[in-house]
Amino acid sequence: MKVPATKIQEEMSKEAKSSYFDLPALDVSVAFPQATPVSVFPKCTSDYYQLDDLLTSEEKAVRLKVRECMEKEIAPIMTKYWEKAEFPFEVIPKLGALHISGGTIKGYGCPGLSVTGSAIALAEIARVDASCSTFILVHSSLAMLTIGLLGSEMQREKYLPSLADLSSISCWGLTEPDYGSDASALRTTATKVEGGWILEGQKRWIGNSTFADVLVIFARNTATNQINGFIVQKDAPGLQSTKIENKIGLRMVQNGDILFKKVFVPDEDRLPGVNSFKDTSKVLAVSRVMVAWMPIGIAMGVYDMCHRYLKERKQFGAPLAAFQLNQQKLVQMLGNIQAMLLVGWRLCKLYESGKMTPGQASLGKSWNTLRARETVSLGRELLGGNGILADFLVAKAFCDLEPIYTFEGTYDINTLVTGREITGLPSFKPAPLRPQSRL
Numbered sequence: 001m002k003v004p005a006t007k008i009q010e011e012m013s014k015e016a017k018s019s020y021f022d023l024p025a026l027d028v029s030v031a032f033p034q035a036t037p038v039s040v041f042p043k044c045t046s047d048y049y050q051l052d053d054l055l056t057s058e059e060k061a062v063r064l065k066v067r068e069c070m071e072k073e074i075a076p077i078m079t080k081y082w083e084k085a086e087f088p089f090e091v092i093p094k095l096g097a098l099h100i101s102g103g104t105i106k107g108y109g110c111p112g113l114s115v116t117g118s119a120i121a122l123a124e125i126a127r128v129d130a131s132c133s134t135f136i137l138v139h140s141s142l143a144m145l146t147i148g149l150l151g152s153e154m155q156r157e158k159y160l161p162s163l164a165d166l167s168s169i170s171c172w173g174l175t176e177p178d179y180g181s182d183a184s185a186l187r188t189t190a191t192k193v194e195g196g197w198i199l200e201g202q203k204r205w206i207g208n209s210t211f212a213d214v215l216v217i218f219a220r221n222t223a224t225n226q227i228n229g230f231i232v233q234k235d236a237p238g239l240q241s242t243k244i245e246n247k248i249g250l251r252m253v254q255n256g257d258i259l260f261k262k263v264f265v266p267d268e269d270r271l272p273g274v275n276s277f278k279d280t281s282k283v284l285a286v287s288r289v290m291v292a293w294m295p296i297g298i299a300m301g302v303y304d305m306c307h308r309y310l311k312e313r314k315q316f317g318a319p320l321a322a323f324q325l326n327q328q329k330l331v332q333m334l335g336n337i338q339a340m341l342l343v344g345w346r347l348c349k350l351y352e353s354g355k356m357t358p359g360q361a362s363l364g365k366s367w368n369t370l371r372a373r374e375t376v377s378l379g380r381e382l383l384g385g386n387g388i389l390a391d392f393l394v395a396k397a398f399c400d401l402e403p404i405y406t407f408e409g410t411y412d413i414n415t416l417v418t419g420r421e422i423t424g425l426p427s428f429k430p431a432p433l434r435p436q437s438r439l
Contacts, residue, residue: 028391035312035386038393041075041128042308046300049338054345059117066098066121070128078129078252079390085251087135087211095132096166101140104286105148108160115286116348119293123344126297127304130400131252133294138207139163141287143170143216149282150229150273159214159231171212173203173258174280180205181413184277188260190219190228196267197230199260205407209241209256216271217260218280229274230265238263249399284408285361289347291408292364295372296340298397298404302379303333305393309383320382329378336371343368359421366414369405376401 028037036042044067052060073094081088095101102110103118113121118141126133144163147155162168179186188201199219209215215232232239238261243254273279307330310321320326347364350356379394380387390396405411413428420426 028389032386034314035309035392037391038079038305038396039076039391041071041301042304044127044300044304045307046303046334046337047341048334049341051341051345055116055120056114059114059120062100062113062117063120063124066100066124067127069094069098070125070132074132075128078131079396082129082131082251082390082396085245085247087131087252087254089211091132092166092169095136099164101136101166102144102148102160102164103140103290105144105160105164108148108156109164110144110148110160111164114348115289115351116345119290119344119348122290123293123297123300126294127301129252130294130298130397130404131250133297134207134250134253134404137287137290137294138172139166139170141290142172142283143212143214145286146172146216146229146271146274146280146283147231150271150279151231152272154268155231155271163214168213169208169211170214170216171206171208171256173206173209173215173217175205176202177204177257181410184227186218186220186227188217188219189222190230190265191222193264197228197265197270199230199232199263199265201260203258203260205244205255206241206258207253207255209258210243210254212241215239215258217258218274219260226275227277227280229271229279231269231271232263232265233269236263236265247403249401249403251399281358285356285358286351288361288365288408289344289351289356291404292347292361292368293344294404295368295401296337296344298401299333299337299340299372299375302376302394302397303330303337306330306333306379306382309386309392326382329382333375333378336375340368340371357421359418362409362414362417365408366411366418369401369411372401373405 099111100121106112122133147159174183176186191198213234217230217232218227221228240259241256311319313320343364376398380398383394386392388395
């Protein structure tokens with residue numbers, strides 16, 4: 001049977017279209033050779049007021065070793081993992097070798113860094129990739145610190161060494177579907193039974209939870225109605241953790257929904273230092289300082305990228321850096337970063353001297369994320385069309401900053417914490433409505 005010529009032409013056309021659409025994307029360095037992509041990370045040009053002069057030799061050493069690792073090991077691969085919303089497990093041994101997990105905890109294989117040193121390390125990670133810094137924040141400044149500050153000696157000896165070298169991973173579960181900013185009202189319950197406790201309930205947005213070996217979980221004691229803390233093993237019967245899909249920011253972070261269906265936790269894994277919600281503030285005070293440094297790192301990376309890009313990219317026969325409007329935006333970004341750095345540094349010193357208040361920590365976090373938002377938005381403008389490509393960092397940083405603006409207390413909640421402290425008047429809840437007169 002003879003096939004009609006039109007049929008042959010249609011099939012050939014389909015094959016041509018298929019091969020055309022199946023072609024892989026051009027490498028960005030080929031598609032856009034005029035500027036260097038983020039896989040070759042720019043040198044740091046954002047420390048204009050020379051913060052290094054305020055650091056100890058140990059803190060400087062931490063900064064340099066983290067920066068070198070992030071630029072060399074993480075920058076070349078992060079865009080690929082971010083696009084796929086997958087965590088780069090291959091980098092865990094490299095992050096472990098930095099010996100920064102455990103931050104300020106002394107002993108048990110932890111580094112015993114100063115608060116400033118720990119904050120600097122987190123900022124240097126965030127400068128290259130905010131997802132990796134969030135991974136370390138949750139693991140080190142929340143879960144490990146809770147065990148270090150509020151756990152028993154036996155728990156510290158059992159869990160901290162392997163967490164310190166990242167041979168085991170942890171997460172920290174406070175937030176629930178119905179209780180985010182109002183976390184003290186959480187509903188997950190802990191009921192005392194012979195030899196331990198039964199956990200029932202649900203957690204949401206828990207970073208690292210889909211692959212954590214150890215879960216630090218907060219639940220309401222059904223006998224006392226107070227909040228208690230527990231260490232839960234990943235293979236505990238009745239425990240289920242599933243990934244939250246379709247995020248636009250911190251895409252490499254594996255945030256999860258955790259379900260507890262009659263999960264048994266032995267008495268030895270009840271955290272003895274958590275007897276009310278107020279006890280969590282001992283951990284959150286440190287972690288909020290750490291979170292205040294993450295937008296610093298993100299803003300530094302964006303500035304460094306824009307600084308290089310504007311000198312490489314040419315339009316109208318001149319580098320973009322030669323145009324007045326671009327210089328004005330670049331200087332505004334740089335000024336924001338210097339102010340953010342000094343706020344972050346002073347916050348660390350207040351904590352180290354025992355003078356830091358909750359309102360000061362909240363102001364540092366809220367103000368720094370606000371300034372970082374402005375800085376990253378300016379960077380997005382400066383890069384034009386390339387400002388929406390993760391290949392040039394800014395678009396990715398733009399998206400990654402949004403969840404940081406919200407977690408560890410939203411911008412609004414943190415301002416209310418500071419507002420309560422400076423006025424003596426809490427304003428978290430609306431005033432009760434008065435019944436309307438029928439007259």
